[in-house]
Amino acid sequence: MADVEMKPIDESKKEEKTEEKTDSKEEPKKQPPSVPEEIKTNVALIERAVSTFEPRFTLRVLRTLAALRKRLNDKVLAEAVELVYPPNSQTKSILLSWIPKFEQTMDVDASTTSPAPTPRPKSDPVPEVEIYLRLLVLHHLLTNSSTLPQALKLAGETIEKMQNLNRRTMDPIAAKIWFAVDRTYELAGNLADARPLLLAAQRTASLRQDDETQASLINRLLRNYLFYNLYDQADKLVSKTSFPISAANAQHARYHYYLGRIKAVQLNYSAAHTNLQQAIRRSPPATTAPGFYQAVHKLSVVVELLMGDIPERSLFRHPVLEKALTAYFEIVQAVRGGSLSQFQATLSKHAAQFEADRTYSLIVRLRQNVIKTGIRRLSLSYSRISLRDICVKLHLDSEEDAEYIVGKAIRDGVIEGRILHEQGWLECGAQKSGYGFEVSDVFMRRISYCLELHNQSVKAMRYPLNAHRKELDAAEAARQREAEYLRQVGEDGGGFDDEPGIGEGY
Amino acid sequence: MTTQLGVLYQELLKAFTSQPSDLQKSGSLLAQLKIGLIDAGLLIPQEGVNPQDLSIAREILEIGAFWSIRTKDIPSFDRYFSQLQTFYNDYSSVLPPSPREFPIRGLNLIRLLTQNRIAEFHTTLESLPLPADSFASNPYISHPINLERWLMEGSYSKVWNAREEAPAEEYKFFVDSLMGTIRNEIAGCEEAAYNSLPIKDAATLLFFRSQPELLSYAQQRGWTVDLSENTITFTQKGEEKVEVPKEKLISANLLYARELEMIV
Incomplete structure (x- = not known):
């Protein structure tokens, strides 16, 4: 299973990602094979996958995609195509025509740099290879904005080809192709146009039980809807489709993230929180996909605040998150302190960032939580406080407002107490004792979290092949010992009185 | 067209x-x-x-x-x-x-x-x-x-x-x-x-302009109005009886037992 290949979710995140990666990634590694060679090995793997019907090999190839993508250029792509295809193959010339401005110089390069190092293949490789190469070319075209129109054309053609071929061994590659296609449309700025295409493909994929593609497409569609803030449609899509369980972890993580966003907008915070937790747990290590990691955490911090919880301090010290979450940390401080003015100041200070993260409207909803926290703090520290003082301390606009707000807080069970209208003060009641039946609810929540974690980890476990052989041997030995023992018992005359079943009376 | x-x-x-x-x-x-x-x-x-x-x-x-x-x-x-x-x-x-x-x-x-x-x-x-x-x-x-x-x-x-x-x-x-x-x-x-x-404050709080309006509203909600003292007394719901959510607790405990059984 391709567990840890996660591409950044959008352009801005990609930038963050590369930024942070520059220092860690540039460390000297052992010399990797040159790109054309690597592609050639990959092609061999794909062919093996096709001939043995073993998608594992294809997945292994696709796992290298993220790394490989960064090293592509016109020259190596053309070389790779030359290496893989026989000299006068038709597919080769089609593929080469997609690789930008290389037709003229190619011959020279091919003859100088690689003077026929390997025997040329005799016939065209399987169609999967062509699609794989198209995927590489497509990714390469995406790196440059001037080749975008060409990428769009290639995307359209590749999809058509893929659907005409209709081969099950192609499914894992197809899932990646869809990602690239969607990305092409997004970069070209007409994501909405891709929607009918994706929807049709999703239908086909689910009819063919093509889990990989289906998972990829559902995520693409959700992303598409959320990009245009079409939460209703996204919600309907989620309720009408079932996400394949066998999909890769990376797809699961994305799916949960999108679900979390939809639920948060619908005010279903606890469900959103569960989904985001899943997304965090399923996501690859923070350093591999920092963009995704940060995006999920941003949302999860806000959702936690909306639920009335305060996120842990240690979260904001995480090396990957520290810088990205600064603004959110300030919001948390404001909510924790129950200070409306500080909250407003922070909100307006970081408005642009929140808007870019698309959490602005969620954060605005926090206002009432800030007030509630403030009142709660006051009610804990005073046994009696005048409405005037509440108004001043919480920076409310008028005493009249304060009275209504406190009244609502009492009704909602935020605080215990009574308002004495004639005297104009709030008398705070005793706090409820901490032991009631609601405690069992809290326990229930925690226990089910632990159980869920346990079950998920059991599911995620992988067992080495034939490891049970040893145990079987051990069991076999034990059985023999037991037989031996029984035999001995029998030889002794079986004179155990309390041994049921083999007594003499029977 | x-x-x-x-x-x-x-x-x-x-x-x-x-x-x-x-x-x-x-x-x-x-x-x-x-x-x-x-x-x-x-x-x-x-x-x-x-x-x-x-x-x-x-x-x-x-x-x-x-x-x-x-x-x-x-x-x-x-x-x-x-x-x-x-x-x-x-x-x-x-x-x-x-x-x-x-x-x-x-x-x-x-x-x-x-x-x-x-x-x-x-x-x-x-x-x-x-x-x-x-x-x-x-x-x-x-x-x-x-x-x-x-x-x-x-x-x-x-x-x-x-x-x-x-x-x-x-x-x-x-x-x-x-x-x-x-x-x-x-x-x-x-x-x-x-x-x-x-009564007067209640009317302001509820944005009623006249007393009769308030009185009919109070009747609707079942508040006791004391006209001689000019006050409205709210019916106390009293301490809500705490009821043990038996079924919920039982099913939760059974669930734990089942899960534990699977783990051990």
């Missing part, structure tokens, strides 16, 4: 914009127009229609939406709004923006608010074609947003004061039902937060 449709449209414009507008006539014209629009394939726009016609179709539907509000027909408003969404969302690149778009979107938000559909309110808000931090500068949108915020935090007096600041005539239609909602909210809060209140 046929000439007949054009004539009807002109008539509708005249009937609707005249002071005071002729609601009955507009209604019958709207019904005819809708049939006409369906015939012309404009009600649910098909491929390859003239943008000019589309914007007229949009205008007819917009008038229909306002007309529904004025005739206090909320389900009809709902229908017009769903039909308009196609024009606002899918044809936004083809059609020039309509000046009535945001008033109608705002009205829809208020409608959701008065019906206490808060989740939908927020979903709709998210899908507005505006960046979230510019909501405040759009009067039609900021009005419902402020109302929602005040309702949620409990600043009822602000809601009350804002009822005169509606950015469009149609918004006032919702004010009454909104006031009913907040009065019930306040009453609920008072029952929980006060032991008793002087």
Whole structure:
């Protein structure tokens, strides 16, 4: 299973990602094979996958995609195509025509740099290879904005080809192709146009039980809807489709993230929180996909605040998150302190960032939580406080407002107490004792979290092949010992009185 | 667009914009127009229609939406709004923006608010074609947003004061039902937060102008009014009896046992 290949979710995140990666990634590694060679090995793997019907090999190839993508250029792509295809193959010339401005110089390069190092293949490789190469070319075209129109054309053609071929061994590659296609449309700025295409493909994929593609497409569609803030449609899509369980972890993580966003907008915070937790747990290590990691955490911090919880301090010290979450940390401080003015100041200070993260409207909803926290703090520290003082301390606009707000807080069970209208003060009641039946609810929540974690980890476990052989041997030995023992018992005359079943009376 | 449709449209414009507008006539014209629009394939726009016609179709539907509000027909408003969404969302690149778009979107938000559909309110808000931090500068949108915020935090007096600041005539239609909602909210809060209140203060808190109004309301909610002392005493719900949620506890415990069994 391709567990840890996660591409950044959008352009801005990609930038963050590369930024942070520059220092860690540039460390000297052992010399990797040159790109054309690597592609050639990959092609061999794909062919093996096709001939043995073993998608594992294809997945292994696709796992290298993220790394490989960064090293592509016109020259190596053309070389790779030359290496893989026989000299006068038709597919080769089609593929080469997609690789930008290389037709003229190619011959020279091919003859100088690689003077026929390997025997040329005799016939065209399987169609999967062509699609794989198209995927590489497509990714390469995406790196440059001037080749975008060409990428769009290639995307359209590749999809058509893929659907005409209709081969099950192609499914894992197809899932990646869809990602690239969607990305092409997004970069070209007409994501909405891709929607009918994706929807049709999703239908086909689910009819063919093509889990990989289906998972990829559902995520693409959700992303598409959320990009245009079409939460209703996204919600309907989620309720009408079932996400394949066998999909890769990376797809699961994305799916949960999108679900979390939809639920948060619908005010279903606890469900959103569960989904985001899943997304965090399923996501690859923070350093591999920092963009995704940060995006999920941003949302999860806000959702936690909306639920009335305060996120842990240690979260904001995480090396990957520290810088990205600064603004959110300030919001948390404001909510924790129950200070409306500080909250407003922070909100307006970081408005642009929140808007870019698309959490602005969620954060605005926090206002009432800030007030509630403030009142709660006051009610804990005073046994009696005048409405005037509440108004001043919480920076409310008028005493009249304060009275209504406190009244609502009492009704909602935020605080215990009574308002004495004639005297104009709030008398705070005793706090409820901490032991009631609601405690069992809290326990229930925690226990089910632990159980869920346990079950998920059991599911995620992988067992080495034939490891049970040893145990079987051990069991076999034990059985023999037991037989031996029984035999001995029998030889002794079986004179155990309390041994049921083999007594003499029977 | 046929000439007949054009004539009807002109008539509708005249009937609707005249002071005071002729609601009955507009209604019958709207019904005819809708049939006409369906015939012309404009009600649910098909491929390859003239943008000019589309914007007229949009205008007819917009008038229909306002007309529904004025005739206090909320389900009809709902229908017009769903039909308009196609024009606002899918044809936004083809059609020039309509000046009535945001008033109608705002009205829809208020409608959701008065019906206490808060989740939908927020979903709709998210899908507005505006960046979230510019909501405040759009009067039609900021009005419902402020109302929602005040309702949620409990600043009822602000809601009350804002009822005169509606950015469009149609918004006032919702004010009454909104006031009913907040009065019930306040009453609920008072029952929980006060032991008793002087009648005069209770009237101010509940925004009643006269005592009889208050008294009938108090009767409705079952409050004890003491006229000699001029106070209202709220019935104490008493300490709620704590009931052990037996079934829940049992099923939870069984679940733990089963899971433990699987683990061990």
